[in-house]
Amino acid sequence: MGVPTESAGSLTDLFAPRRVAVVGATDREGSVGRAIVENLAPFGGEVVGVNPSRESVLGVDCVDSLAEAGDPDVAVVAVPPDAAVEAVRTAGEVGIGSVVVITAGFGETGSEGVARERDLREIAAEYELDLVGPNSLGVIGTGTGFNATFGPDAPLEGSISFLSQSGAFVTSVVDWARDRGLGFRNVVSLGNKAVLDEVDFVREFDEDPETDVIVGYLEGIDDGRGFIEAARACETPIVLVKSGRTDAGARAASSHTGAIAGSDRAYEAGLEQAGVLRAQTVQELFDAAETLAGQPLPEGDGVAVVTNAGGPGVMATDAVGDSRLSLSSFSEETTSRLREAMPDAASVHNPIDVIGDADVSRFRDALAAATADPNVGMATVIAAPTAVLSFDALAETILAIREETGVPIVACLMGGESARIASGALSEAGVPAHFDPARAIEGLDALDEYREIGSREYDDPMSFDVNRERAREVLDRATERGDNRIGVEATDLLDAYGIPTPEGAVVESPGEAERVARGVEGDVVMKIVSPDILHKSDIGGVRVGVADGEVADAYEDLVARARNYQSDATVLGVQVQELVDTEEGVETIVGMTRDPQFGPLLLFGLGGIFVEVLEDTAFRVGPVSEREAREMVGEIDAAPLLRGARGREPVDEAGIVEAIGRLSQFVTDFPEIVELDINPLVATPDGVCAIDLQLTVEP
Amino acid sequence: MGVPTESAGSLTDLFAPRRVAVVGATDREGSVGRAIVENLAPFGGEVVGVNPSRESVLGVDCVDSLAEAGDPDVAVVAVPPDAAVEAVRTAGEVGIGSVVVITAGFGETGSEGVARERDLREIAAEYELDLVGPNSLGVIGTGTGFNATFGPDAPLEGSISFLSQSGAFVTSVVDWARDRGLGFRNVVSLGNKAVLDEVDFVREFDEDPETDVIVGYLEGIDDGRGFIEAARACETPIVLVKSGRTDAGARAASSHTGAIAGSDRAYEAGLEQAGVLRAQTVQELFDAAETLAGQPLPEGDGVAVVTNAGGPGVMATDAVGDSRLSLSSFSEETTSRLREAMPDAASVHNPIDVIGDADVSRFRDALAAATADPNVGMATVIAAPTAVLSFDALAETILAIREETGVPIVACLMGGESARIASGALSEAGVPAHFDPARAIEGLDALDEYREIGSREYDDPMSFDVNRERAREVLDRATERGDNRIGVEATDLLDAYGIPTPEGAVVESPGEAERVARGVEGDVVMKIVSPDILHKSDIGGVRVGVADGEVADAYEDLVARARNYQSDATVLGVQVQELVDTEEGVETIVGMTRDPQFGPLLLFGLGGIFVEVLEDTAFRVGPVSEREAREMVGEIDAAPLLRGARGREPVDEAGIVEAIGRLSQFVTDFPEIVELDINPLVATPDGVCAIDLQLTVEP
Known part of the structure; x- marks a missing residue:
């Protein structure tokens, strides 16, 4: 919705052009070119056809080439693939800024198509074209009656702007919404997203003062981080279905679009962090959209239920x-x-049961009293058919009270034809009406969720003074020796980023080992340090719980074992570390996998069975803010174990949050790290300590 | 649906009477009596009014009293409360077997109403009346056009039989279903369920050969165990909304019906064990019902998706x-x-994408090929509107293929008016059609769930040779001393029911204590045994880990502490038991609470944080079969920990199952036990051992 400004959105020409050229205009029955020309008939602006073999098509004048089309704002291209590429080039040459490529046969087909799409992208870049598609159903701007699609219907005018990665879904939704009385503002079928994608249209729709809600159907988001930023900056609610949620769905989506689907965990985290309402089904998508489009935001999360029927009132309460x-x-x-x-x-408590003999005036009294209550943020009105109640009159009453009070209301007219007709009237006036009380409540739930999202402050990622250069050196050293995994350097990396590790040092003599061991409390852990020995434990290269008097002997023994394993092994020394009592604290895991779309996907969970058996984990796309890191720690089921459940002292939760933040900064600084686990990060009441770090670098 | 038999259901008179008397027939505008007489107009049988002040009402002859009504099969009573009670008595006296009491003002109102309802129940019992209500909307049998309700509409004829604890919900559903083309067989508004309830109507509808699915809306089930038995015996699918699922909903339901809602955990477990499909919302209820009413059962759980649009195909795959x-x-x-x-x-893999230019014949080819595949148990057809596709023709094709193949099919016609009309035609022919692919798949899911339920074998509860008399004695002893909690007798009770306990005995001298301690391996636990000391630990009356040489001293010490605490305390001795190493095994909990509707509700979970923090629990209504006990153990999230996760040896799962079965038998044998916990029941690879038992008896 955005603050209305003088400057229109940057892609305004796509939805409200003054003059449009249709490349491939024709009157051939059943052709795409004809459908587009027909759909443009109600358009308020000028239309010119481009067709060298015709003077006019269905009353639209034609020219031979786009170059002669008289400076259109947008060219709609519906000719075979190679000709389409040429048309786009001509558009660029003659200074047409916006192009909608309907033509299919690009990246969604074989390698030839992929090459053709690359050409298209290069031409668009050269001429800075705003290009929709290819393989798009087209675009619609209802404000000017502009319908440059080959779909069978035009949508009603409304305040929902809709972007879809499926053209057929646009057709379906437009047709269905017409029948329901639901209107749209702008619609774009994204097609193959060669140039413009969801990020551009979220920005565009947000700049449009007539758009109240942005609805999307996506099968993938190419630039996850860019999308998060655009969505966070967007002042209009966004509701999305991102399909391919399940394994089977992801396979179907990638065979359909040719793109890799990416991990749904990353989408789930990224969309949540972006402040997007994610719907699971088409019904959820439009129930939420309709409620958000027509209703003011509630002032609180309390719901009043007004009903003439006890049973449905209970169902609403369950919802x-x-x-x-x-x-x-x-x-x-x-x-x-x-x-x-x-x-x-009657029941005068919530749900208010006005009972079966209630006429409209009793509903009005109840609804007026409820909406005036300071504890009521929103309301739902549920009506079963009775002899004394007119659904039409009830609909009028609901609209009047909504108008007077500014309290969001959703209706449930639980009947047949007359309820359906009155529901349509409510829907057209911006009040969603359903048969099922649960759907009414779900709509209000979306409204309340957006109330929270709209008031969110997006903090900057956590940032600490770290020794990035030192970490760079250590990683380079590993890369130089051709190793994509980090062994003993782990401690150096953690130190460089300020993540606490056990006390100790790498030493090069038995005496030094004894000195270090004396400096730490209790027994020590000793490990051989050699780039030639990957699996230290296998050769007995790790000694746990070495007492003070045994440190020198242990040193000699570890070195001997290394030589025994490989006589020319490079031995850099022995690591001597404090033995951390993991029983005393709570073992946690902080990890990262790099997602192709969203970048670093951070994981938090408790160690051992909690992550491995119970899958009790929290994910966020990094880099994370302090609030996000805190949420990760708080949202696992086992969080009470960190907070003093069963009589234990709470652990240092702030220390865990800081460790997540430092790790987030580390993996953001070094994109070549593709996978990383601190397991365990032991948390005690006094702090945290990273016992082990595994990471994989992709050179 | 049941096997068609000659003998009609026992309540047939209620839904297909030959002659009906309406007590309170009148033509007063807006009255219930008038609405009933009007609704009976299309009825094929005979109608007689009972109204002493009229000779006829709206063309229906009236008599002065029910006694003169000429032997009707059913009396519908719609006169004020006291007169209604009298009418029911008259019905009994003159031998009318079935009565529908529409009149309100009984148990749902104050104490006077409650007394009146008790009278009604007594009269019904005296004359063995089949009584519906009071406070009922009435009953409908579409087979004979019998509509003895005061609702505004009659339903279409169909194969769904519907029982509802909310009269208004009946009105709503009947009206809505008419508009959708969905029909009913029999409908009953249960009202206050003074006599006949859900158990009776589940049995009745199951005996009716024309009923394909039983749909219910319930706010409570009075006789949980009886309902489980009736539902298990029922050969017709049952789909229910049991509302009051949530805390708020339960409060709303009990203020609405005056009944205590009971625990939703018990309902959840009980309905699952009964083989009932539980729907959460009205939409789920009728989506499932419609699919079950019109479709054959699938032969496997594999779904084929045929679509002309990639995006919606992905959505279906996600679903x-x-x-x-x-x-x-x-x-x-x-x-x-x-x-x-x-x-x-086109894509020839599943989902089959027949692509946007597909006409009906291509859909037919694809659907025919898919339904012929042995891996396909059911199919969904998804169609977006295109210029070349007729929804009407597609609907015909779907019906034809369903007919030819016997494969269940659900449709998604994803468009507006023409899709809605074609969907109505499909619906009337028994093929549900939706806009949202997720709803189509959910319908098929219900069908598959019923395929599993229909093939279930309900085994008998587990039964073991136990010493019931011994347990009786022990419980009586506790009751006699006025104690509703069990202390040291726990071991005796567990022994009586064959649940393993630590080795040991109660002894009365230091020497005996030494002898017992020598008989068990390792150190022992010693506890003072005194009915006067409830909190043994508080007075130091429990010693854990007593070594052989210290047993005699410990005995003296424990007795001294008891005397010190209360000089005249009755000391029965000291319990000496094997010290079970709980670290070695997995601690589990087996518990029971007694539910007012369903009886013993058994719980299983892992000990400590798993039940207390993670709430990882499984519930079943007891007594349980071996299969049910096995399911309890298997369905907790932490089950892998019992089965050898993280390299441990699997514990004796069969031993846990047996302990659950023995406990189930124990709490079934002694209904006075209202709460019980074995915590922990330690499970090792070699067996199980009940370390502690707490129980509460309600005398």
Whole structure:
């Protein structure tokens, strides 16, 4: 929705051009070119056809080439693939800034198509073209009656702007929404997204003052981080279906679009962090969109339920229980007001049961009292058909009270034809109406979720004074020896980024080993340090719990074992470290995998069975803010174990959060790290300590 | 649906009477009595009014009293409460076997109403009346056009039989279903369920050969065990919404019906064990019902998706991923058959994408090939609107193929008005059609779930040779001393029911203590045994890890502490037991709470944080069969920990199952036990051992 400004969005020509050229205009029955010309008939601006063999098509004048088309704002291209590429080049040459490529046969087909799409991308870059598609159904801007698609219908005018990676889904939705009385503002079928993608259209729709909600269907997001930034900056609610959620769905999506689907965990985390409402199904998508498009934001999460039927009132209450919402407790004043207005048999508590003989005026009294209560943020009205109730009159009453009070209301008219007709009237006036009380409550839930999102502050990623150069050197050293895994350097890396490790040092003599061991409390752990020995434990190269008096002997023994294993092994020394009692603290895991779309995907969980058996994990796309790191720690099921469950002292949660932040900074600084695990990071009441680090670098 | 038999159901008179008397027949505008007489107009049988002040009402002859009504099969009572009670008595006296009490003002109101309802129940018992209500909307049997309700509409004829604890919900559903083309067989509004309840109508509907699915809306089930038995015996699918699922919903339901809602955990377990499909929302209820009513059962859980649009195909695949179903892999033969019939750009793997230019014949080819594949158990057809596709023709094709193949099919016609009309035609012919692919898949999911339920064997509860008399004595002893909790007798009770306990005995001298301690391996646990000392630990009355040489001293010390605490305390001795190393095994919990509706609700989980922090628990209503006990153990998230996760040896799972079974038998044998916990029951690879038992008896 954005703040209305003088400057229109940067892609305005695509949705509200003054003049449009249709390359491939024709009157051939069943052709795409014809459908586009027909769909442009109601358009308020000028239309010119480009077709060298015709003077006019269905009343639209034609020219031989785009170069002669008289300076259109947008060219819609619907000719065979090679000709389409040429048309786009001509558009660039003659200074047409926006192009919609309907033509298919590009990246979604074989290698020839992929090459052709690359050409298209290069031409677009050369001429700085705003290019939609290829393989797009087209674009629609209802403000000017502009419908440059080959779909069968034009949408009603409304305030939902819609972007879709499936053209057929656009057709379906537009047709279905017409029948329901639901309108759209702008619609774009993204096609192959050779140039413009979801990031561009989220920005564009947000700049449009007539757009109240952005709805999307996506099978993939190419630039995850860019999308997060665009969505966070967007002041309009965004509701998305990102399909390919499940393994089977992801396979279907990638065979359909030719793109790699990416991990749904990353999408789930990234969309949440972006402040996007993610819908799982088409129904959820439009239930949420319709509620967000027509309703003001609630002032609180309390819901009032007004019903003439007890059973459906209970169902609505269950749905409230399933949601993030709460059932409002009415003030004393509201209750007495209701008691005065209602018959004795009515229930004046929430849900308000106005009982079966209620006419519209009793519904009005109840709804007016409920919406005036300070504990009520939103309301739902549920009506079963009775002899004394007119659904039409009830719809009018609901609209009037919504207008007077500014409280969001969703309706459930639980009947047949007359309920359907009254529901349509409510829907057109911006009040969603359903048969199922659960769907009404889910719509309100989306509204409340956006209330929270809209008030979010997106903090900067956590940032610490670290020794990036030192880490660079250590990683380079590993890369130089052709090793993509890090062994003993782990400690150096953790030190460089300020993540606590056990006390100790790498030493090169038995005496030095004894000195280090004396400096730390209790027994020590000793490990051979050699680039030639990967699996230290296998050759007995690790000694746990060495007491003070045995340190020198242990040193000699470890070196001897290394020589025994490989006589010419380079031995850099022995690492002597404090033995951390992992029993005393809680073992946690902080990890990262690099997602192709979103970049570093950070993981937090408790060690051992919690991650491995119970899969009790939290994910965020990095780099993370302190709030996000705190959320990760708080949202695992086992979080109470960190917070003093079962009589234990709480561990240093702030220390865990800081370790996540430092790790997030580390993996952001070094994109060549593709996988990393600190396992365990032991957390005690006094702090945290990284016992082991594994990482994989992709050179 | 049941096997068609000659003998009609026992409540047939309620849904297909020959003659009906309406007590309170009137033509007063807006009255219940008038609505009933009007609704009975299309009824094929005879109607007589009972109204002493009228000779006829709206063309229906009236008599002065039910006694003169000429032997009706059913009396519908719609007169004020006291007169209604009298009418029911008269019905009994003159031998009318079935009564529907529409009148409200009984148990749902104050104490007067409660007393009145008790009278009604007593009269019904005296005359063995089949009584519906009071406070019922009435009953409907579409087979004879019998509509004895005061609702505004009659339903279409169909094969769904519907029982509802909310009268308004009946009105809503009947009206809505009419508009959708969905029909009903029998409908009953249960009202206050003074006599007949859900158990009776599940039995009745199952006996009716014309009923294909039983749908219910319930706010409570009075006789949980009876319902489980009736549902298990029922050969017709049952789909239920049991509302009051959430805390808020349960409060709303009990204020609405005046009944205590009971624990949703018990309902969840009980309905699952009963083989009932539980829907969460109205939409789920009827999506499942419609699919079950019109479709044959699938032969496997594999789904074929046929679509002309890639995006919606991906959405359907995601929905399959969310469900218990799988996406079928096609045989070589199917793939080649599809390759021959489809254009090159089509996808011949599942989901089959017949692409945007597909007409009905291409859909037919694809669907025919898919449904012929042995890996395909069911199919969904998804169609976006295109210029070359007629939804009407597609609907016909779907019906034809369903007919030819017997494979269940659900449709998604993803468009507006024409899709809605074609969907209505499909719906009337028994093929559900939706806009959202997820709903189509959820319908198929319900079908597959019922395929599993229909093939279930309900085994008898586990039963063991136990010493019930001994347990009786021990419990009586506790009850006699006025104690509702069990202390040291725990071991005796567990022994009586064959649940393993640590080795040991209660001894009365230091020497005896030494002898017992020598008989068990390792150190022992010693506890003072005194009915006067409830909290042994508080007075130092428990010693853990007593070595052989210290046993005699420990005995003296424990007795001294008891005397010190209370000089006249009755000391029965000291319990000397094997010290079980709980670290070596896995600690589990087996517990029971007694649910007012369902009886013993058994719990299983792992000890410590797993139940207390992670709430990782499994519930079943007891007594349980071996299969049910096995399911309890298997369904907790932490089950892998019992099965050798992380390199440990698997514990004796059969031993846990047996302990659950023995406990189930124990709590079934002694209904006075209201709460019980074995915590922990330690499971090792060699067996199980109950370390502690707490139980509460309600005298």
